[in-house]
Amino acid sequence: DIQMTQSPSSLSASVGDRVTITCRASQGISNYLAWFQQKPGKAPKSLIYAASSLQSGVPSKFSGSGSGTDFTLTISSLQPEDFATYYCQQYNSYRWTFGQGTKVEIK
Amino acid sequence: QVQLVESGGGVVQPGGSLRLSCAASGFTFSSYGMHWVRQAPGKGLEWVAFIRYDGSNKYYADSVKGRFTISRDNSKNTLYLQMNSLRAEDTAVYYCAKDPGWHWGQGTLVTVSS
Numbered sequence: 413d414i415q416m417t418q419s420p421s422s423l424s425a426s427v428g429d430r431v432t433i434t435c436r437a438s439q440g441i442s443n444y445l446a447w448f449q450q451k452p453g454k455a456p457k458s459l460i461y462a463a464s465s466l467q468s469g470v471p472s473k474f475s476g477s478g479s480g481t482d483f484t485l486t487i488s489s490l491q492p493e494d495f496a497t498y499y500c501q502q503y504n505s506y507r508w509t510f511g512q513g514t515k516v517e518i519k
Numbered sequence: 520q521v522q523l524v525e526s527g528g529g530v531v532q533p534g535g536s537l538r539l540s541c542a543a544s545g546f547t548f549s550s551y552g553m554h555w556v557r558q559a560p561g562k563g564l565e566w567v568a569f570i571r572y573d574g575s576n577k578y579y580a581d582s583v584k585g586r587f588t589i590s591r592d593n594s595k596n597t598l599y600l601q602m603n604s605l606r607a608e609d610t611a612v613y614y615c616a617k618d619p620g621w622h623w624g625q626g627t628l629v630t631v632s633s
Binding site: 445454455499501503 | 552554556563564565569578614618619620621622624625626
């Protein structure tokens with residue numbers, strides 16, 4: 413199976429900060445990479461697909477980049493509603509795999 | 520709009536069985552592959568199983584192979600997960616998701632405990 417390594421596992425940031433989360437695949441996955449946001453007690457919400465395409469309705473402060481094995485999620489200006497856990501996911505294979513998650517907390 | 524609603528979760532003893540259902544609406548269910556994904560309390564996301572749009576192929580995580588069975592009834596727009604020989608480590612919220620993953624249900628909690 414393809415392993416996804418996400419970093420950092422947690423970070424503390426202030427409102428207005430720019431935040432970057434990275435994700436590395438154990439083998440090339442082209443651009444079959446998605447990012448999800450999850451808040452406590454809720455289902456994951458899709459933010460980005462195909463590494464850099466924004467889902468409908470997702471604000472443009474979220475952006476993604478990368479291809480092959482290395483990917484990033486950037487939040488340009490952190491707002492209170494953005495404090496959550498973020499996961500990367502590869503869908504190059506039907507056997508999906510996820511990063512271990514990055515918890516974004518308030519500093 | 521796409522809607523996925525899971526049901527069937529609950530408390531079951533180790534070694535027991537449970538069948539989860541996922542009712543789909545808002546899209547042509549018979550045209551899409553479907554997944555089950557789970558999340559143990561306080562842990563990350565773990566893919567469980569996938570079934571192709573017509574049920575012709577099924578794939579399982581090693582952790583559930585031989586114990587869980589994914590199936591679908593396209594006439595009822597419903598996805599299933601039959602879970603047998605349940606273990607404490609199967610305790611989790613179980614989500615169904617439409618391939619390639621943009622839409623998920625709200626989840627149903629399965630607790631395996633004596």
